[in-house]
Amino acid sequence: MPTLRFDLQHTDTNSKARAGLITTDHGQIPTPIFMPVGTAGSVKAVTQQQLKEDVDAKIILGNTYHLYLRPGLPVLEAAGGLHRFNGWDRPILTDSGGYQVFSLAASRKITEEGVIFQSHIDGSRHLFTPESVMDVQRSIGADIIMAFDECPPYPAEYAYVKKSMDLTHRWLDRCMKRFGETDNRYGYTQNLFPIVQGGTFSDLRKESCAYIASKDAPGNAIGGLSVGEPVEMVYEFTELCCGLLPENKPRYLMGVGTPWDLLECISLGVDMFDCVMPTRNGRNAMLFTSEGVINIDNKKWELDFSPIDSGIPCAVSQYYSKAYLRHLMKAREYLGLTIASIQNLAFYLWLTDEARRHIQAGDFLSWKAGITEKIRKRL
Amino acid sequence: MPTLRFDLQHTDTNSKARAGLITTDHGQIPTPIFMPVGTAGSVKAVTQQQLKEDVDAKIILGNTYHLYLRPGLPVLEAAGGLHRFNGWDRPILTDSGGYQVFSLAASRKITEEGVIFQSHIDGSRHLFTPESVMDVQRSIGADIIMAFDECPPYPAEYAYVKKSMDLTHRWLDRCMKRFGETDNRYGYTQNLFPIVQGGTFSDLRKESCAYIASKDAPGNAIGGLSVGEPVEMVYEFTELCCGLLPENKPRYLMGVGTPWDLLECISLGVDMFDCVMPTRNGRNAMLFTSEGVINIDNKKWELDFSPIDSGIPCAVSQYYSKAYLRHLMKAREYLGLTIASIQNLAFYLWLTDEARRHIQAGDFLSWKAGITEKIRKRL
Numbered sequence: 001m002p003t004l005r006f007d008l009q010h011t012d013t014n015s016k017a018r019a020g021l022i023t024t025d026h027g028q029i030p031t032p033i034f035m036p037v038g039t040a041g042s043v044k045a046v047t048q049q050q051l052k053e054d055v056d057a058k059i060i061l062g063n064t065y066h067l068y069l070r071p072g073l074p075v076l077e078a079a080g081g082l083h084r085f086n087g088w089d090r091p092i093l094t095d096s097g098g099y100q101v102f103s104l105a106a107s108r109k110i111t112e113e114g115v116i117f118q119s120h121i122d123g124s125r126h127l128f129t130p131e132s133v134m135d136v137q138r139s140i141g142a143d144i145i146m147a148f149d150e151c152p153p154y155p156a157e158y159a160y161v162k163k164s165m166d167l168t169h170r171w172l173d174r175c176m177k178r179f180g181e182t183d184n185r186y187g188y189t190q191n192l193f194p195i196v197q198g199g200t201f202s203d204l205r206k207e208s209c210a211y212i213a214s215k216d217a218p219g220n221a222i223g224g225l226s227v228g229e230p231v232e233m234v235y236e237f238t239e240l241c242c243g244l245l246p247e248n249k250p251r252y253l254m255g256v257g258t259p260w261d262l263l264e265c266i267s268l269g270v271d272m273f274d275c276v277m278p279t280r281n282g283r284n285a286m287l288f289t290s291e292g293v294i295n296i297d298n299k300k301w302e303l304d305f306s307p308i309d310s311g312i313p314c315a316v317s318q319y320y321s322k323a324y325l326r327h328l329m330k331a332r333e334y335l336g337l338t339i340a341s342i343q344n345l346a347f348y349l350w351l352t353d354e355a356r357r358h359i360q361a362g363d364f365l366s367w368k369a370g371i372t373e374k375i376r377k378r379l
Numbered sequence: 380m381p382t383l384r385f386d387l388q389h390t391d392t393n394s395k396a397r398a399g400l401i402t403t404d405h406g407q408i409p410t411p412i413f414m415p416v417g418t419a420g421s422v423k424a425v426t427q428q429q430l431k432e433d434v435d436a437k438i439i440l441g442n443t444y445h446l447y448l449r450p451g452l453p454v455l456e457a458a459g460g461l462h463r464f465n466g467w468d469r470p471i472l473t474d475s476g477g478y479q480v481f482s483l484a485a486s487r488k489i490t491e492e493g494v495i496f497q498s499h500i501d502g503s504r505h506l507f508t509p510e511s512v513m514d515v516q517r518s519i520g521a522d523i524i525m526a527f528d529e530c531p532p533y534p535a536e537y538a539y540v541k542k543s544m545d546l547t548h549r550w551l552d553r554c555m556k557r558f559g560e561t562d563n564r565y566g567y568t569q570n571l572f573p574i575v576q577g578g579t580f581s582d583l584r585k586e587s588c589a590y591i592a593s594k595d596a597p598g599n600a601i602g603g604l605s606v607g608e609p610v611e612m613v614y615e616f617t618e619l620c621c622g623l624l625p626e627n628k629p630r631y632l633m634g635v636g637t638p639w640d641l642l643e644c645i646s647l648g649v650d651m652f653d654c655v656m657p658t659r660n661g662r663n664a665m666l667f668t669s670e671g672v673i674n675i676d677n678k679k680w681e682l683d684f685s686p687i688d689s690g691i692p693c694a695v696s697q698y699y700s701k702a703y704l705r706h707l708m709k710a711r712e713y714l715g716l717t718i719a720s721i722q723n724l725a726f727y728l729w730l731t732d733e734a735r736r737h738i739q740a741g742d743f744l745s746w747k748a749g750i751t752e753k754i755r756k757r758l
Contacts, residue, residue: 041712042715048698070710074682079684328421
């Protein structure tokens, strides 16, 4: 079966921003796009119906580390893959588990072979190798599978980052070999995306981009950014990588970021984004809206009966008031977590859709300047 | 404005079960009916859209004690009442706050005047009197307002229960006086229901029923049951009260109970029910289904990909599988709480609707015998 298709529909004349269309066996994804994170097979506090109807998500993420540990592969395989298990029939992308192994596992040890780690749930010991991680993601049934990589922290020494990048490149070769030797698991095409590493060192990033680009994968990811470095460096290295990765393949910037980060990185040539920020911050009372940022816990919203956000096309955001949502958050009602998560996700999806519209209309940069000022404002 | 109307449409020939229709300014309520509990202005973990579309709730409850403390009357009044605040445009019933004052408040002292209590949230001191509680419920904007009563525990001495019942009766007179002297708060009719007390003493229950019946209220409630006594006593005193309360007014049995309790009490002449059981037990992994009771935490559901409940007309219950819901509960995902709550509420609403259908069809008792055996079964 052919890999996913990427049609580059329009490139901005004043920036590197692009509008495109990814076609997978689970449907099409207009780009630029934000992908909500569904860690353990569920975008936290949001139903699949709400994801479709209120958020209008086109693709969601699953975390390999979480899904591998719980519910585990026997359950996912018996279900016929994650799509059938959780009832999400649009595309799914899974990360490689590498990032979670380093950030969540009770302990971990890296060798050439892979990573031995202990589950944060029950302390049980597991081994992830480039090969096993391909098999796991095949079994989960992701439409887009990520290569197994090591993501160095920031700051890190040059020597460490170089060694780590070389390991990631060797692991990529093993990933590609295993991926090529194994079949699509459930009758639809699965696609492998390699990941650029190299920390905050230009020569390493260039080397990594060249290596990744040489693989001619159906899409390419930029990893290892937004891990603690100043935001200017995120932009600097995103720009560098976008300039070196193939133009005719989608570019995925992993784990970024704020709404204004998205807009900036779209202008640098990124097509795909994921981040836990909209859902996590939403559960902590921080709302992103088309008018600016709201701390809904603040007393100033107590008597504000206006809709949460009437500027985005989301029924939930228009139905409930700021005062009601504030009450729900103060009273720690679960419904508050749901409404805040839907608002923030719908806002992110609205924002990438607007960006796409303005790229196609040719006024992306001027729109970006105005909207950035507006949505960054603290209300 | 006229009070709510109750049309008694059909009375079963083999039992005391009735099918009726309550008409309020916020719409009609077919009876028998189960009313989901929306403690602090939200039925926990369920959106108002899901309550309408998936659960098909016809009326929900609010708790006066909770709403009075948070968000508080200034907010509710500024919103234009609870309906406008939470976006629920069907009928709302509020309890009087009495029960929560006794079960939740940090401390409370009962006098003839009313109850002085300390908030469980911040320790602040408040006074509830029959008069203030009428005013509070007027401000909340409930369609059905409950009289302020004292609910004695079980077991309790005869002398205490008699003294408490007499106080509840005197409080009722003060409630009715205040209610009659005050206007509908937001342009639609509000209705006051008195509450029968008298514990588990037949002569007191009879005396209380006679007193309550003499008030010719638009509906009547039976309180003080299901507070720890054996279920046979719940049935015994429900039967006694139903026999003494007016036939042409809806009868509301407060805080009851399991699905089979509902069916038994419907056969004794009860029209309205509320209980936290479907939502609270749902959040603790206990599912009521049309096939029987399920502990969804149990390993036996790990690979069961059949719908949660295909026997009730609820899209959510048919969309998600038992295995997926089990995974969500094990992983403590918020979505699990939402799905389990919707399943249990939709089941309760399906059950009272089925009861109504069979009352009208004339085969209520035989249907009740069969369905009770089925739904009580532990799967």
